[in-house]
Amino acid sequence: MDKHLPQLFTIATLGSHSALQILKGAKDEGFHTLAVVTPQNERLYKSFAFVDDIIVIARYADFPAIEAELNRRKVILVPHGSFVAYLSPEQHKRMSTPYFGNKAVLDWESDRMRQREWLGRAGLKMPRQFTKAGDIDRPVIVKLYGAQGGKGYLFVKNADDFSRTASHLVRQKYIMQEYIIGVPVYIHYFYSPLNGKLEIMSMDRRYESNVDSLGRIPSSDQEGWDLQPSYVVIGNQPISLRESLLAEAFHMGEAVVRVSREICPDRGLYGAFCLETIVTPEAEFYLMEISARIVAGTNLFIDGSPYSYLNYDEPMSTGRRIAREIKNALLSDSLEMVLDQSSGLHGASSFDDAATVSVVVPGPGVPAN
Numbered sequence: 001m002d003k004h005l006p007q008l009f010t011i012a013t014l015g016s017h018s019a020l021q022i023l024k025g026a027k028d029e030g031f032h033t034l035a036v037v038t039p040q041n042e043r044l045y046k047s048f049a050f051v052d053d054i055i056v057i058a059r060y061a062d063f064p065a066i067e068a069e070l071n072r073r074k075v076i077l078v079p080h081g082s083f084v085a086y087l088s089p090e091q092h093k094r095m096s097t098p099y100f101g102n103k104a105v106l107d108w109e110s111d112r113m114r115q116r117e118w119l120g121r122a123g124l125k126m127p128r129q130f131t132k133a134g135d136i137d138r139p140v141i142v143k144l145y146g147a148q149g150g151k152g153y154l155f156v157k158n159a160d161d162f163s164r165t166a167s168h169l170v171r172q173k174y175i176m177q178e179y180i181i182g183v184p185v186y187i188h189y190f191y192s193p194l195n196g197k198l199e200i201m202s203m204d205r206r207y208e209s210n211v212d213s214l215g216r217i218p219s220s221d222q223e224g225w226d227l228q229p230s231y232v233v234i235g236n237q238p239i240s241l242r243e244s245l246l247a248e249a250f251h252m253g254e255a256v257v258r259v260s261r262e263i264c265p266d267r268g269l270y271g272a273f274c275l276e277t278i279v280t281p282e283a284e285f286y287l288m289e290i291s292a293r294i295v296a297g298t299n300l301f302i303d304g305s306p307y308s309y310l311n312y313d314e315p316m317s318t319g320r321r322i323a324r325e326i327k328n329a330l331l332s333d334s335l336e337m338v339l340d341q342s343s344g345l346h347g348a349s350s351f352d353d354a355a356t357v358s359v360v361v362p363g364p365g366v367p368a369n
């Protein structure tokens, strides 16, 4: 089969979050790689052999300024969590650099109420939400808008406790959510628009300080000590789910993808995403949140996970799976199926150059199953 080689394209991302995994995966799939970094990260990213090129910018928020340069280099951008942290949905949409994923999903993901509507329509169970402190009739977690990694979250036992510990928040935007006691399980999925298949790539649970350490002090010794649980993420631990729960995890992913096509017609959510759940003693999944792209918990699995091993005969990280999808799209002349519709193929010029080069495809480039 004569097709275009991935190496005619550059996969690029911001030097942060899961960039190393994304770029390593891109290199393994035969792409040229580019890290866009700030000065303090330059030496780190340069130190990895799979990073071919570096562009240094003063601040990550300056990223849109290098758009013309990215287009000149035939870049396909792979977004991760830091893109959302540093660029607004509007800035995302203004950029026309080829972008893996559907930007329309950002509007649903970045608004907690719309997220709830999405997950609710998918039939997924969520913690109850309270709008007024006076309505609180059970322990809640108070979440500030824009908080990251659980920072600034407060545990509140009841309405009285709210006025004691959280009343200072009046002028800030926050939500109050029923506190679910259970195991936080973050499930990493990949949905392929090319073959219509959903895969569970891996799973993690987060280790949060101090809430995950309070059990190390007997509750009798905690008495009289004004200890407040906090939820600041310190790291991630791998977890494998009881196999009897796996079907439910898979169905949840399918439901989220199905509803995404109704709310963001007609392509919906595709590529990597994560459902952030808490699993109760009754083995019920409660949905805290959805992340519509690669999450940092996948960094545990750069060499693959027990789940990716079942689908692939080679180490398959989520970053590599993304590059594999782009490669499969190139090999089947379907690149537009994996790129956001704002992606200018710049157009006629840069991507067409590649289309004129015919080469032999190395290997099948498809999942083993």
Ligand code: ATP
Pocket: 127, 141, 143, 147, 148, 149, 150, 151, 153, 177, 178, 179, 180, 181, 184, 206, 208, 231, 276, 278, 288, 289
């Ligand atoms: P990120 O964006 O990095 O995923 P975040 O700031 O959105 O993090 P969440 O994932 O919403 O934070 O929650 C952080 C932590 O707070 C969770 O890992 C969990 O320990 C705790 N938490 C959140 N919601 C609930 C809930 N309803 N019940 C019990 N614990 C919760």
